[in-house]
Amino acid sequence: MAAGFCVERGADPAVCAEPILGGVHRDLLDALEFARRWASTGAAEDELPEPDEKIIDEALLARLGGDVHEATQLALAWCSVEEWQPPALAVLCRSAEVRSRHASVILPACRDLAALERHDLKCLAYALSVLDDEPLVVLHRPTGTGFEVRIGGIGDNFQLHTLLGHVLVGGGHVPGTAPSAESVRLATDPEPARGRSQVAAIGVFELLAPDGERIWNEGLPDDIPVMEGRRLLVLDEPTYRRSWNADRFFPHLPGTVQLIRVLTADETRTWFARTALGNGTRRHS
Structure with missing residues (x-):
């Protein structure tokens, strides 16, 4: 102690x-x-x-x-x-x-x-269970697009959800409403969080495992299954509107989600073929 x-x-x-x-x-x-x-x-x-x-x-x-x-x-x-x-x-x-x-x-x-x-x-x-410098393949089912990202320091999937929304929606890669700047700051600020805020984060996606099972916001990035040597996460349209307090689980641990690259159409189709969720190619050409 x-x-x-x-x-x-x-x-x-x-x-x-x-x-x-x-x-x-x-x-x-x-x-x-x-x-x-x-x-x-x-x-x-x-x-x-x-x-x-x-x-x-x-x-x-x-x-x-x-x-x-x-x-x-x-x-x-x-x-x-x-x-x-x-x-x-x-x-x-x-x-x-x-x-x-x-x-x-x-x-x-x-x-x-x-x-x-x-x-x-x-x-x-x-x-x-915190993952550091962890590669993650993310497939966005509604648009049939795929991304390679790298995550680190994320305490739970609430924080991961917020930061994926920031990178993918806020970056203009998929449609939707990007998380607020304050919710992103609370998830990433290197300075330790001080007390509880009243800031709400809004759900942008449904987080799914490759077999279609839901990955809960209350869970961990470590829950995302590994396929072919990479963790594989599928994002779908949210089934209902959800929000949560934007404070991160560990006040002293800032999270990061970095977009490494957008996958090619062939790569995306190959990854979708490893899932039970269809080929995800409605808009991807």
């Missing part, structure tokens, strides 16, 4: 990341081991306990088995793992280098523990 506070006050996140994220990883694994031992030593209907240190007593430690010191360590990890989130976010949200070095190792354990539904690890999981 002290190291995370130092990062929030300007210390180098790359230097402070090792002890913080090493501790995060260790306690995630210990909490998972706690759950494994709990399940293996009790009745099938036994629910995992709430993560509260009040549960730690001699009976619990005996149930976990093994060395008492080790059992205590596992129990403490189970009860306190959520407390790692503030210092972890301090380093993850301030350095793409830190995310690149640590996220892929820690994320599986984070997701496995969250799946047990006893800990709220949403913020940690989202920060570990």
